[in-house]
Amino acid sequence: MPKKGNRKRLKFKAGDVCSESVTVADYADADPAVVKSGRVKKAVVNAVEKEVKLLCGLEASQGAVEEVLSSAATVTADALDSSDDLDPEEDGESESKLARKKKNKRRKESTDGQEYPVDIWLVLSSYIRPEDVCKFALICKNAWTVTCTAAFWTRLYRRHYRIDADLPFRLQPDSVAKMRCLRARVIRSLFHLYEPFDLRVSKIPALPESTPTALLNSKCLLFWVRKVTGTRPDALWEFNFKFLKEVRSKNGSTKSLRMPSRYEDVHTNADSDCYILQVTTLNFIFTPIVMGMTLTLFTINVSTDMRHHRVRLVFQDSPLHRGKKRGDQGGTQVVLDPVQSVKLMDWWHPQYPSSPYT
Incomplete structure (x- = not known):
């Protein structure tokens, strides 16, 4: 058994947790200090037990569920009893440290993110509607890079091209196959091929x-x-x-890719x-x-x-x-x-x- 002096006490009230407040966040975003020490709040255990009974209809057969949850409650009670001798001042300091750690962790999680390779964004771009290209490019830098490629605009043209479409010669597939001015040609062709764009032009006075x-x-x-x-x-x-x-001048602080x-x-x-x-x-x-x-x-x-x-x-x-x-x-x-x-x-x-x- 670890020494009492090495344990830190976490105060809680049983009234703070009820069956309605038990969420995935209690476990997915649990406090690292609690997870590391192996403690589980008794009030949480009781709330989970009640929630399981209500959701699964186990009122008639409570043996297996009560056995597992009662063992967790016993471990929690022993852990809490062993830390009752700690001083209130030390308890308050530990709570402030934990709150500070939580705040720093949330701030770090909000800034950090998962960066996916360009190939993933190129695959996703095959399902983007023409009117959502701008929103897709604003997701991240890799998504914007995909919208700059010739493959993106070529696929967009082929998805909406129809043989019976009345297109000018400069917007035919042979002309669009050229790299130069590819984006401009595809956008112009969409106002002939894509029905929402065609309707938008007809409504313009x-x-x-x-x-x-x-x-x-x-x-x-x-x-x-x-x-x-x-x-x-x-x-x-x-x-x-x-x-x-x-072309109006932009603010000097504005950065463009x-x-x-x-x-x-x-x-x-x-x-x-x-x-x-x-x-x-x-x-x-x-x-x-x-x-x-x-x-x-x-x-x-x-x-x-x-x-x-x-x-x-x-x-x-x-x-x-x-x-x-x-x-x-x-x-x-x-x-x-x-x-x-x-x-x-x-x-x-x-x-x-x-x-x-x-």
Whole structure:
């Protein structure tokens, strides 16, 4: 038998434990000091005995259960009786030490975790829906690394590809097999192949209400005019403005994962953070050159004939600072009137003009 001085007393009250409070946590997350010493609280033993009887219906045959539990109760009682002679001060110190150990253990368990190899995440990625790719990549670094690989995007394309699907030539399997711009091609193809994405595009209005605000401080990268042929005697004209979204500076404390160099071709996208503003007019209108300039004002009003729209865009050489207003003077103005339709398309939109580089 070990000496009494080497034992530490753990106080408890029988009323603190009842049959309703017995959980797996009492054993899975038990105090290491209690497990090491081999002690089992008597109140816990009684609660477990009552719980077993209620769950298993052993009221009629209590022999085997009572024999096992009574032996555990006897051992517990002997262990507790042997530690009754300890001083209260020593008992209080031991309780504070145990509480400190528990707190440190919980803190360590909350920070430490199991790290699984990339192969496991690659297998799990085969069951991820397209709309959950972002959530999957945010789980851990290895999951994010999987979403950077060509294998991930190739499998995602093959899972949803259909032979009878009406896909542009640049989104056919032969084109998607190329490594460069693979991610952009797969995302564009999903808006043709994946029904939830197709429905999402159909619900987007031609011109969202936030368009005038979203376009502010966007840089015009490209501008072209195209004649639209149709059944009307007077052909329509499309004025296309390619804008680069305003990229706001992030806080210096924000850290971003660096893309592995071997996956840079997969994630290359010349149209990233770009969208097209497409304005269709009833006739050709002479417009000044605005490429390289920043859009500072965008308004849509009713045309003079009260049947169409009137679009007005003001471009400046420098962007507009946040919180400051700038007058219309000193900038380049583009007025399109009468306007039949206005569309704003992001780079993944099915009607986004194709580029030879994507």
